[in-house]
Amino acid sequence: MQTQRLAWAISGSGHYIEECVEFMLTLDNVDLYLSQAGEEVLKMYGISLASLKDKMPVYRDKAASAPPVGLFYKGYFYDIREDIQSRFSDLAGRSRDNSARIAATLGFFDARKSRF
Secondary structure: OOOOEEEEEEOOOOOOHHHHHHHHOOOOOEEEEEOHHHHHHHHHOOOOHHHHHHHOOEEEOOOOOOHHHHHHHHOOEOOOOOOOHHHHHHHHHHHHHHHHHHHHHHOOOOHHHOOO
């Protein structure tokens, strides 16, 4: 059986992008999927697309129909990586908490009513 890979996607959010890319580079067998907005974010944060291409396959979304998504149906990627879930859940939890604090500070919602 062929080694399964991890599909990592970067979209238009720069929130913790440097930390995410740093962590992504510690993993093996990763394919990177970039939206056009994701490419812009990498440029804004000074992260070289060329250096990422040297380390892993990079699929850039340039088509309206997103043809690279077809690779997900071939069984190349993990469905769930239990051995690294704790790393992601911690990052997601911190991101959620910090986003809620920022939104409350800016007055976007009442923190006392927030589900966060």
